[in-house]
Amino acid sequence: VIDIRKLYADTGMFTYDPGFTSTASCESALTYIDGDEGVLLHRGYPIGQLAKESSFMEVSYLLLNGELPDRSELDHFTYTITRHTMLHEQLATFYRGFRRDAHPMAIMCGVVGALSAFYHDSADITDPHQRMVASHRLIAKMPTIAAMAYKYSIGQPFLYPKNDLSYTGNFLRMTFGVPAEEYEVNPIVEKAMDRIFILHADHEQNASTSTVRLAGSSGANPFACIAAGIACLWGPAHGGANEAALNMLREIGTVDRIPHYIDRAKDKNDPFRLMGFGHRVYKNYDPRATVMQETVREVLSALGVSDPVFDVALRLEELALNDPYFIEKKLFPNVDFYSGVILSAIGFPTTMFTALFALARTVGWVAQWNEMISDPAQKIGRPRQLYTGPVQRDYVPVDKRS
Numbered sequence: 001v002i003d004i005r006k007l008y009a010d011t012g013m014f015t016y017d018p019g020f021t022s023t024a025s026c027e028s029a030l031t032y033i034d035g036d037e038g039v040l041l042h043r044g045y046p047i048g049q050l051a052k053e054s055s056f057m058e059v060s061y062l063l064l065n066g067e068l069p070d071r072s073e074l075d076h077f078t079y080t081i082t083r084h085t086m087l088h089e090q091l092a093t094f095y096r097g098f099r100r101d102a103h104p105m106a107i108m109c110g111v112v113g114a115l116s117a118f119y120h121d122s123a124d125i126t127d128p129h130q131r132m133v134a135s136h137r138l139i140a141k142m143p144t145i146a147a148m149a150y151k152y153s154i155g156q157p158f159l160y161p162k163n164d165l166s167y168t169g170n171f172l173r174m175t176f177g178v179p180a181e182e183y184e185v186n187p188i189v190e191k192a193m194d195r196i197f198i199l200h201a202d203h204e205q206n207a208s209t210s211t212v213r214l215a216g217s218s219g220a221n222p223f224a225c226i227a228a229g230i231a232c233l234w235g236p237a238h239g240g241a242n243e244a245a246l247n248m249l250r251e252i253g254t255v256d257r258i259p260h261y262i263d264r265a266k267d268k269n270d271p272f273r274l275m276g277f278g279h280r281v282y283k284n285y286d287p288r289a290t291v292m293q294e295t296v297r298e299v300l301s302a303l304g305v306s307d308p309v310f311d312v313a314l315r316l317e318e319l320a321l322n323d324p325y326f327i328e329k330k331l332f333p334n335v336d337f338y339s340g341v342i343l344s345a346i347g348f349p350t351t352m353f354t355a356l357f358a359l360a361r362t363v364g365w366v367a368q369w370n371e372m373i374s375d376p377a378q379k380i381g382r383p384r385q386l387y388t389g390p391v392q393r394d395y396v397p398v399d400k401r402s
Ligand code: ACO
Pocket: 019, 236, 237, 238, 239, 241, 265, 266, 272, 273, 274, 275, 276, 277, 278, 279, 280, 281, 329, 331, 334, 335, 336
């Protein structure tokens, strides 16, 4: 690792690295990835262990505070998050300004950004206590915001949070419950959803996290920074891939059509890519995809659902992993390849998939944002460029231009 800052100070030289393939933008103690070995650790703990043995509240505490909580710390943290789940009543009016067919990510960008107009105390980012309050507010309100986006799109009334439920159970009820009826949280679905949240909680300096850090580096309002992260996550090359992957699997439809799509993915004249395949850092199986594949099996069997799309996904993976193109380019399934199958079995429309990713990734974003603000080496993010435009020339009045 070369620290280029000294070279720049001494000689004015800087690096050209489009897409930041080999440039570290910060130091971070949150998440470690070994892309060649397919390892992902949060604060040192392997993702497989966290996904199977802990809860999203525990992982959230871990990411924010650096250590796993003991029982009383966990209870207190869960209580704190629960206290912040309500949205200001005026925000319901804000939703009504959107078209009914608005994508939930469009609504989430707007509503999360709008939170900055409601919590003026959170604007004081120099105060670590206020930063933590802003973080708790964001983690707590995201399920309410996402569920309301869904309810709005289907024309049903919003449900207020019910705080005797778990974080994830509460979200399921606000999404699938209706005011006139009792909603029973299915423990299998609750567990699977919680695991999906854990798998998406953080992933070091991915595009949306880097966006949050860059926006936050100017001292911007935390809610506005998270809205910027949501905007970045939406793209199909990033969080939007879960929606795109399930749409692709449905379009393929049957296993006999898979080879045609693999051929298309290899054809450099065709912009088509296998969605849910490939990763900037993983050149091995994404460890989150391993857990996700196991979870699909468990959920489908526990719910008694058989989905032909899962068979297509399994066969597609098998064929791609034995294909020289995918072997040579080290393209493996990523977290988004299987998540859509579970989310669809639970009852979410594809348009909600990326919104769920944003909900879960919020803890990673706020933890990284906090880490950045508390870092004494932190400066405003300001990439350089290689200028390729015209050299200096004189202005010509409009009537004299030929
Ligand atoms: N299908 C077919 N070919 C692919 C795929 C794919 N899914 N992914 C990469 N490739 C090929 C590229 O065409 C390129 O080939 P070339 O060397 O002949 O030009 C080579 O593999 C390297 O790909 P890049 O795009 O340069 O790799 P990069 O690291 O920039 O991109 C990315 C990573 C964006 C994830 C890419 O693999 C992709 O588009 N995958 C599909 C979308 C997806 O699943 N995104 C989710 C990522 S995980 C997440 O955000 C949670």
